[in-house]
Amino acid sequence: MPQSLDALIADFEAGKSAALARAVSIVENHRAGYDQLMTRLHPNIGRARRLGITGPPGAGKSTVTNLIVQSLRRDGCRVGVIAVDPTSPFTGGALLGDRVRMESVALDPGVYIRSMATRGSLGGLSARTAEVADVLDAFGFDRIIIETVGVGQTELDVARTADTTVVVLVPESGDSIQTLKAGVMEIADIFVVNKGDRPGADRLRNDIELMLGLRRGSTSANIPAHHGVSLKTFNPIRVAREAAKNADPAQWTPPVLGTIASRGEGIDLLLAAVDRHFRYLEESGGLKGRRRSRLRNQVTEVVSERVRSRLWGDSGTVAWLEGQLDRLESGEATPFSVADELLRRSGPLLTGVGA
Amino acid sequence: MPQSLDALIADFEAGKSAALARAVSIVENHRAGYDQLMTRLHPNIGRARRLGITGPPGAGKSTVTNLIVQSLRRDGCRVGVIAVDPTSPFTGGALLGDRVRMESVALDPGVYIRSMATRGSLGGLSARTAEVADVLDAFGFDRIIIETVGVGQTELDVARTADTTVVVLVPESGDSIQTLKAGVMEIADIFVVNKGDRPGADRLRNDIELMLGLRRGSTSANIPAHHGVSLKTFNPIRVAREAAKNADPAQWTPPVLGTIASRGEGIDLLLAAVDRHFRYLEESGGLKGRRRSRLRNQVTEVVSERVRSRLWGDSGTVAWLEGQLDRLESGEATPFSVADELLRRSGPLLTGVGA
Numbered sequence: 001m002p003q004s005l006d007a008l009i010a011d012f013e014a015g016k017s018a019a020l021a022r023a024v025s026i027v028e029n030h031r032a033g034y035d036q037l038m039t040r041l042h043p044n045i046g047r048a049r050r051l052g053i054t055g056p057p058g059a060g061k062s063t064v065t066n067l068i069v070q071s072l073r074r075d076g077c078r079v080g081v082i083a084v085d086p087t088s089p090f091t092g093g094a095l096l097g098d099r100v101r102m103e104s105v106a107l108d109p110g111v112y113i114r115s116m117a118t119r120g121s122l123g124g125l126s127a128r129t130a131e132v133a134d135v136l137d138a139f140g141f142d143r144i145i146i147e148t149v150g151v152g153q154t155e156l157d158v159a160r161t162a163d164t165t166v167v168v169l170v171p172e173s174g175d176s177i178q179t180l181k182a183g184v185m186e187i188a189d190i191f192v193v194n195k196g197d198r199p200g201a202d203r204l205r206n207d208i209e210l211m212l213g214l215r216r217g218s219t220s221a222n223i224p225a226h227h228g229v230s231l232k233t234f235n236p237i238r239v240a241r242e243a244a245k246n247a248d249p250a251q252w253t254p255p256v257l258g259t260i261a262s263r264g265e266g267i268d269l270l271l272a273a274v275d276r277h278f279r280y281l282e283e284s285g286g287l288k289g290r291r292r293s294r295l296r297n298q299v300t301e302v303v304s305e306r307v308r309s310r311l312w313g314d315s316g317t318v319a320w321l322e323g324q325l326d327r328l329e330s331g332e333a334t335p336f337s338v339a340d341e342l343l344r345r346s347g348p349l350l351t352g353v354g355a
Numbered sequence: 356m357p358q359s360l361d362a363l364i365a366d367f368e369a370g371k372s373a374a375l376a377r378a379v380s381i382v383e384n385h386r387a388g389y390d391q392l393m394t395r396l397h398p399n400i401g402r403a404r405r406l407g408i409t410g411p412p413g414a415g416k417s418t419v420t421n422l423i424v425q426s427l428r429r430d431g432c433r434v435g436v437i438a439v440d441p442t443s444p445f446t447g448g449a450l451l452g453d454r455v456r457m458e459s460v461a462l463d464p465g466v467y468i469r470s471m472a473t474r475g476s477l478g479g480l481s482a483r484t485a486e487v488a489d490v491l492d493a494f495g496f497d498r499i500i501i502e503t504v505g506v507g508q509t510e511l512d513v514a515r516t517a518d519t520t521v522v523v524l525v526p527e528s529g530d531s532i533q534t535l536k537a538g539v540m541e542i543a544d545i546f547v548v549n550k551g552d553r554p555g556a557d558r559l560r561n562d563i564e565l566m567l568g569l570r571r572g573s574t575s576a577n578i579p580a581h582h583g584v585s586l587k588t589f590n591p592i593r594v595a596r597e598a599a600k601n602a603d604p605a606q607w608t609p610p611v612l613g614t615i616a617s618r619g620e621g622i623d624l625l626l627a628a629v630d631r632h633f634r635y636l637e638e639s640g641g642l643k644g645r646r647r648s649r650l651r652n653q654v655t656e657v658v659s660e661r662v663r664s665r666l667w668g669d670s671g672t673v674a675w676l677e678g679q680l681d682r683l684e685s686g687e688a689t690p691f692s693v694a695d696e697l698l699r700r701s702g703p704l705l706t707g708v709g710a
Contacts, residue, residue, distance in 0.1 A: 035691050043686035295683045295690065299676060300667070302694035307662050307705075312655070321654060328650045331398035335650065336390050339657035340707060347706040350662075351699050 005033050009040050012139065017112070020139050024114055027131050030305075038131065041138040046291060048080075048137040049278055052146045052162030054187070059168045060194040063261040064270070065147050071271055073110055077143050080136035083115040084129055084148040084158050112136065126157035127301040130294055133161065159187050161297075163290055164277045166270070168192045169208075171200035185211065188254050190273050196258035196266065208256045252280050310349050317346060360388050364395050367494065372467070375494050379469055382486050385660075393486065396493035401646060403435075403492040404633055407517030408502045409542070414523040415549040418616040419625070420502050426626055428465055432498050435491035438470040439484055439503040439513050467491065481512035482656040485649055488516065514542050516652075518645055519632045521625070523547045524563075526555035540566065543609050545628050551613035551621065563611045607635050665704050672701060 011019035023041075026034050051068070055061050065081065072079050114136075116129055133144045148158045159165050167188035193205050255273050259266030281287035311317050321342065327333040343350075366374035378396075381389050406423070408416050420436065427434050469491075471484055488499045503513045514520050522543035548560050610628050614621030636642035666672050676697065682688040698705075 039689045039691055042689040046684070292680050292684065295680060296676065298690040299679075299683075299693050299697070302690050303666065303697060304659070304663075306694055306698060308659075311658065321651065324654075325647045325650060328654075329401075329647065334394045334397040335653040335657050336394055338654050339661055342654070342658060343661060344706050344708060347702050347708070350705045351702040352695060353699060353702070 005036055005040075008033075009037070012041075015140065017109075020112065020135070023135050023139075024132055027135050028116065028128055030128075038134070041135060044138040045134045046137065048133075048141050048144045049164070050133055050137075050144045050146065050162040051274060052148065052159040052165040052187075053168060054148050054156075054159040054165065055168035055192075056170075057149055058172075059170045060259075060261045061147055061149070061168050064166075064168055064192065064194060064259065064267070065145055067261060067264055067267045068145065068271065069111055071267060072143050073108060078110045078141045079112075080133075080139075080141040080144045081111065081113045082129060082132055082136070082144065082146045083113065084125065084146065112139075112141065124301065124305075126161055127297065129158050130161040130298065156187060161294060163281060163287060164189045164274055166190045166192055166274070168194050169204060170195045171198045171204050189252065189277050190270070191254055191256040192259050192266075192270060193256065194259050194261050196260050201258060205256050205258060212254060212256070252277065252284075252286075306352070307350060310352065311342075311346060314349055317342065317349065320345070360391055360395075363388075364392070367396075370495065372464075375467065375490070378490050378494075379487055382490050383471065383483055385483075393489070396490060399493040400489045401492065403488075403496050403499045404519070405488055405492075405499045405501065405517040406629060407514040407520040407542075408500060408523060409504070409511075409514040409520065410523035410547075411525075412504055413527075414525045415614075415616045416502055416504070416523050419521075419523055419547065419549060419614065419622070420500055422616060422619055422622045423500065423626065424466055426622060427498050428463060433465045433496045434467075435488075435494075435496040435499045436466065436468045437484060437487055437491070437499065437501045438468065439480065439501065467494075467496065479656065479660075481516055482652065484513050485516040485653065511542060516649060518636060518642060519544045519629055521545045521547055521629070523549050524559060525550045526553045526559050544607065544632050545625070546609055546611040547614050547621075547625060548611065549614050549616050551615050556613060560611050560613060567609060567611070607632065607639075607641075661707070662705060665707065666697075666701060669704055672697065672704065675700070 008019055008022060012023055023037060025031065026037055053061050053065050053068075062083075069079050069081065114132065116125070116132065129146060129148075133146065136144050146158065146162050165187050167185070167190070169191065171193070191205075191208050193201050193208070195201065257266060257270055257273060259270060261267070278287070281290065321338070324333060324338045328335065328338060363374055363377060367378055378392060380386065381392055408420050408423075410416050417438075424434050424436065469487065471480070471487065484501060484503075488501065491499050501513065501517050520542050522540070522545070524546065526548070546563050548556050548563070550556065612621060612625055612628060614625060616622070633642070636645065676693070679688060679693045679696075683690065683693060
């Protein structure tokens with residue numbers, strides 16, 4: 001390491017931005033020192049509010065983000081932005097006009113903007129985004145905004161790591177509201193219909209209200225993110241049953257707001273709704289629940305990564321598997337018998353006891 | 356189980372299509388009996404040729420697929436189609452006209468079409484697609500076509516499970532060829548510029564040729580899919596170095612073909628190129644390599660799933676983790692210390708020895 005971890009942490013705790021950038025890089029890429037760094041930062045995590053902003057491409061997420069950042073800055077908040085969106089101006093993927101608009105924010109020392117590489121990280125993207133948010137949290141940012149394009153399961157999982165998730169839609173989404181990924185609707189704590197001056201904006205708001213009305217009572221607006229595992233086997237019927245069992249009269253109903261972000265209209269109401277949702281989370285215990293859920297997910301992720309690196313980082317195990325390929329090809333062994341045998345012989349490796 | 360596994364397998368081996376549909380469902384969803392079923396089918400896997408068809412939405416992948424299926428049927432081949440594309444007419448997500456065109460194929464008893472649910476399967480989608488292809492293979496289909504929209508890492512991994520991958524582009528992709536996901540270009544064994552009568556088709560073909568020329572010698576057209584693990588930590592520099600080391604004068608250079616699928620033009624040449632690539636794979640040992648790589652990936656997937664279900668399917672482990680959340684919240688423990696402790700105490704569980 002070119003700089004010792006202790007020196008890095010000292011600089012980090014002194015608020016030096018170069019140390020922040022280095023810490024984020026180490027954590028994002030799980031470079032050498034990542035475990036120790038996160039362990040050292042751990043006690044300082046948990047103070048920032050995390051806001052997720054998601055929606056289809058072209059909905060104006062970045063403009064909304066930009067306005068939110070400006071408003072939070074006027075209130076004296078320090079803001080970290082994590083862009084997990086290859087089309088975001090924050091990641092350089094957009095029109096020049098957008099990029100110029102972002103610059104006022106990008107040059108403000110009270111704002112830190114980081115884009116996450118989406119390639120090659122696969123299922124781990126949401127875990128790494130949450131960890132980068134942890135680093136920003138430990139550095140002392142008051143608000144962390146996670147901007148992600150709502151196109152796939154991975155992106156939904158990223159949005160789910162926030163305390164409050166804002167789904168930005170535009171009237172053009174109206175016709176396709178039935179076909180919008182169900183998950184996008186389910187993770188929304190607040191809906192924003194942007195470009196509210198365009199035809200169809202009112203109808204879209206009505207459609208969303210209607211859909212929320214249909215769902216109310218039958219299912220919960222907030223799907224419990226439980227163990228990482230169950231996200232993969234998400235069962236809407238079970239969630240609906242659980243929601244009915246735990247029916248709470250004070251349950252949060254996502255408001256459906258309108259904005260015209262290009263003119264800055266509606267952002268104050270949006271921020272007020274974000275604050276209201278945060279208070280709701282605090283009072284209902286949901287905030288604690290979301291934080292515990294993040295910790296639970298982080299443990300399961302670390303466990304998976306440990307298992308993967310202990311098994312496949314071990315040349316003996318890799319060589320043993322190579323030696324089984326002939327038997328697999330001939331049909332003498334099956335992937336199941338080989339996997340079971342591999343796990344049987346890997347006890348000390350997996351538990352880290354004999355390593 | 357409503358029907359015993361032995362009866363199902365007997366019906367499957369007798370070629371009954373209801374048994375095929377049930378077997379695919381069991382495997383796709385990893386339902387009860389999945390291990391035993393795959394174990395029983397294992398010796399019959401490995402005869403079918405697997406063709407991947409990928410590309411951006413709107414490139415005409417389904418029309419190309421449809422024509423390929425018709426042509427293969429004329430040659431007497433039995434064809435299985437796996438559609439991993441929510442916008443494909445095969446999965447019901449397209450225009451009526453497209454759907455009508457597909458019907459001639461869909462009603463042919465020598466063709467089996469199956470769409471894969473893309474929601475909720477996360478990183479495991481490519482593994483499950485490969486397993487469904489294994490089932491079709493064991494059932495006796497001569498050709499298996501895997502159609503997937505080339506938008507994300509997950510979809511690239513799906514395409515990578517085929518023996519031969521065709522990337523379909525349209526002139527409209529021309530301007531953005533620089534920005535096309537690098538992975539899409541790297542997995543192509545054959546390029547097809549569809550809608551070849553549109554302006555820009557020649558330029559796109561030239562651009563692709565140019566790009567292939569630049570790459571030739573510096574890196575391999577076929578990135579070895581190695582251990583699943585290394586896909587996640589794909590290192591282009593290392594791949595280039597390896598390619599230089601193993602430089603093979605008879606290396607496959609992806610042909611760049613033109614089609615006008617709406618008029619059926621160019622499909623014969625495409626099929627000839629597919630056959631040529633298959634012969635190349637057979638002669639170069641690449642076919643054996645791809646099959647071994649699939650087996651290797653399958654073992655690593657089964658291992659991951661075993662670890663996940665043994666740990667998180669164990670109520671004692673889940674309860675133990677819940678008991679650590681207070682310590683995690685207070686900062687007394689970190690996700691790393693908890694993960695390590697969890698693995699230390701889970702030896703018998705993980706190895707399956709004490710279970």
